[in-house]
Amino acid sequence: MRASGWVCRFLAKSAQPEMDLLTTISGDMMQIAMIQDEILALKDIESAYMDRGTFFGDGVYEVVRSYGGRIFALDEHLERFSRSLAGIDIGGIEIEDVRARVLRAFERADISDAKIYFHITRGSEVRDHAGGGELKPNFFLTVTDAPDCEAQKRDGIGVSTYPDLRWKRCDIKSLNLLANVLARRDAAQKGCAEAILVSDAGKISEGAACALLMVPEGCYVVVTRPLGPEILGSITRQVVLKLAAEAGLAVIERAITPEDAKGAAELFIAVTTKDIVPVVRFDDETIADGKVGRHTRALMERFARLVS
Numbered sequence: 624m625r626a627s628g629w630v631c632r633f634l635a636k637s638a639q640p641e642m643d644l645l646t647t648i649s650g651d652m653m654q655i656a657m658i659q660d661e662i663l664a665l666k667d668i669e670s671a672y673m674d675r676g677t678f679f680g681d682g683v684y685e686v687v688r689s690y691g692g693r694i695f696a697l698d699e700h701l702e703r704f705s706r707s708l709a710g711i712d713i714g715g716i717e718i719e720d721v722r723a724r725v726l727r728a729f730e731r732a733d734i735s736d737a738k739i740y741f742h743i744t745r746g747s748e749v750r751d752h753a754g755g756g757e758l759k760p761n762f763f764l765t766v767t768d769a770p771d772c773e774a775q776k777r778d779g780i781g782v783s784t785y786p787d788l789r790w791k792r793c794d795i796k797s798l799n800l801l802a803n804v805l806a807r808r809d810a811a812q813k814g815c816a817e818a819i820l821v822s823d824a825g826k827i828s829e830g831a832a833c834a835l836l837m838v839p840e841g842c843y844v845v846v847t848r849p850l851g852p853e854i855l856g857s858i859t860r861q862v863v864l865k866l867a868a869e870a871g872l873a874v875i876e877r878a879i880t881p882e883d884a885k886g887a888a889e890l891f892i893a894v895t896t897k898d899i900v901p902v903v904r905f906d907d908e909t910i911a912d913g914k915v916g917r918h919t920r921a922l923m924e925r926f927a928r929l930v931s
């Protein structure tokens with residue numbers, strides 16, 4: 624088969640300099656990597672490029688939030704992180720070391736309302752699904768400003784449904800987030816702040832990055848899906864359910880459908896970075912009168928007191 628004119632021109636332009644570079648580096652055959660358009664000896668590249676987290680999403684993560692200089696629910700997040708690590712068989716991590724790193728970075732950043740992200744991957748090596756042997760896990764963390772969601776809390780958000788394309792262990796907070804990313808991108812294209820994932824059986828699992836809770840019409844009740852492998856055990860959901868009980872609301876854990884959600888008196892999402900955010904539009908339907916509901920408002924106030 625003849626190469627096209629474009630390919631011939633490309634090879635004529637680029638092949639010779641690359642060959643020269645390779646012979647200059649070692650004179651022998653060698654394993655190489657290409658980063659953007661630069662060719663390097665594989666042994667010389669930063670190990671972060673060979674991270675199994677990048678190749679396979681082979682790692683787990685957490686997000687914690689601080690309010691006024693204090694990290695909220697760090698113990699609960701570290702416990703979940705431990706479970707996630709065990710869930711994908713990454714061993715040898717001292718969770719107290721992780722806590723110490725989180726606290727050290729938080730102190731250094733000196734951001735009082737911060738979002739702290741951290742992950743551990745299985746380690747770095749030449750790409751191979753099963754992996755060669757004992758690797759040193761990679762730790763990565765960022766401390767950034769917590770998102771400003773004042774307008775969302777005041778006016779509520781719109782959400783849109785998307786098929787739940789994820790794997791069967793969503794209780795593990797894994798780095799594999801492609802299905803969540805696609806759902807969020809679809810929501811953004813529709814002008815919505817969050818995607819609500821719907822299972823093949825027609826039930827709502829959760830949001831792409833949050834729990835979904837509902838107050839049905841005429842009830843002093845909060846309904847949300849029970850914990851299980853289909854959803855992440857949200858720390859904020861756990862706190863909200865406690866606050867709901869304290870506020871005299873009954874808690875019912877059962878799966879709901881998009882039709883249930885559209886007919887709700889109140890809907891809201893729960894997530895670490897934003898705690899409680901009211902939902903006022905679900906696909907093309909306005910929820911009740913389109914305003915933030917009174918139970919949602921009461922729960923937001925309780926949450927604000929808890930973290931102040």
Ligand SMILES: Cc1ncc(COP(=O)(O)O)c(C=O)c1O
Pocket residue numbers: 686829830831832833834855856857858859860893894895896
């Ligand atoms: C899929 C999913 N569900 C729920 C949540 C909420 O969990 P948490 O309240 O622990 O932040 C998140 C948070 O990122 C999430 O990604």
